[in-house]
Amino acid sequence: MAGFQHGLDFGEYQNGLTQDDVAVPSANKQINPPVTWIKGFLSPKQQQLLLNEVNQYPLERVAIEVYGKQHLIPRTQAWFGDLGCDYHYSKLHITALPWPNLLSRLRAKLLNDHQIDTNSVLVNRYADGHDCMGWHSDDEPEIVVGSAIASVTLGACRDFIVRHKHTKTNVNFALTSGDLLIMHPGMQQQWQHALPKRLKVVEPRINFTFRHIIPNYYG
Ligand SMILES: O=C(O)CCC(=O)C(=O)O
Numbered sequence: 001m002a003g004f005q006h007g008l009d010f011g012e013y014q015n016g017l018t019q020d021d022v023a024v025p026s027a028n029k030q031i032n033p034p035v036t037w038i039k040g041f042l043s044p045k046q047q048q049l050l051l052n053e054v055n056q057y058p059l060e061r062v063a064i065e066v067y068g069k070q071h072l073i074p075r076t077q078a079w080f081g082d083l084g085c086d087y088h089y090s091k092l093h094i095t096a097l098p099w100p101n102l103l104s105r106l107r108a109k110l111l112n113d114h115q116i117d118t119n120s121v122l123v124n125r126y127a128d129g130h131d132c133m134g135w136h137s138d139d140e141p142e143i144v145v146g147s148a149i150a151s152v153t154l155g156a157c158r159d160f161i162v163r164h165k166h167t168k169t170n171v172n173f174a175l176t177s178g179d180l181l182i183m184h185p186g187m188q189q190q191w192q193h194a195l196p197k198r199l200k201v202v203e204p205r206i207n208f209t210f211r212h213i214i215p216n217y218y219g
């Protein structure tokens with residue numbers, strides 16, 4: 001049962017692929033993304049407490065430059081982390097805010113339950129189905145090579161779509177409140193992901209992507 005080490009009761013998605021398995025995709029071969037999907041990672045009580053804390057976060061709708069023009073991002077966000085774990089995003093330098101209480105406990109739970117060691121987290125809030133995130137990989141140079149990225153979701157169910165950079169194979173994960181999606185090492189090099197608009201969704205969704213970055217990377 002290699003690869004089925006976590007949360008069996010929750011009917012997780014786990015394919016046990018390693019980075020080497022996805023490095024050389026061949027034509028007509030179905031390849032699955034190297035992720036583990038753990039439903040019900042947070043209990044309803046934990047979700048509610050964390051939602052209350054999120055309401056205190058200084059979430060901002062920042063402007064980014066795309067092809068020389070400034071655009072407001074279609075969501076709000078905040079960045080928390082250890083000292084020096086600042087974030088660079090489309091020419092912006094975002095200084096890490098100190099860890100809020102429950103967020104640091106969630107970080108500790110990822111380490112304790114899944115051996116995922118992180119030092120920073122991007123919080124995104126999608127007010128409704130008009131808010132979204134376009135295709136990208138989390139492959140910034142300051143991310144520690146060989147580290148996993150852990151994504152925790154609260155609130156509305158939204159489709160999180162993963163597509164292979166070369167074969168364009170698509171996999172859809174309908175992430176619901178309390179789910180954990182672990183993106184394993186190698187994922188960002190081979191795959192992109194996006195959170196498309198879903199206009200029928202009227203409830204907010206919060207997502208946390210925990211990352212392990214190199215402190216003071218930009219000096
Ligand atoms: O909201 C999500 O599930 C995706 C967030 C994401 O891709 C990111 O923060 O890099």
Ligand SMILES: [Fe+2]
Pocket residue numbers: 136137138193209
């Ligand atoms: Fe991402």
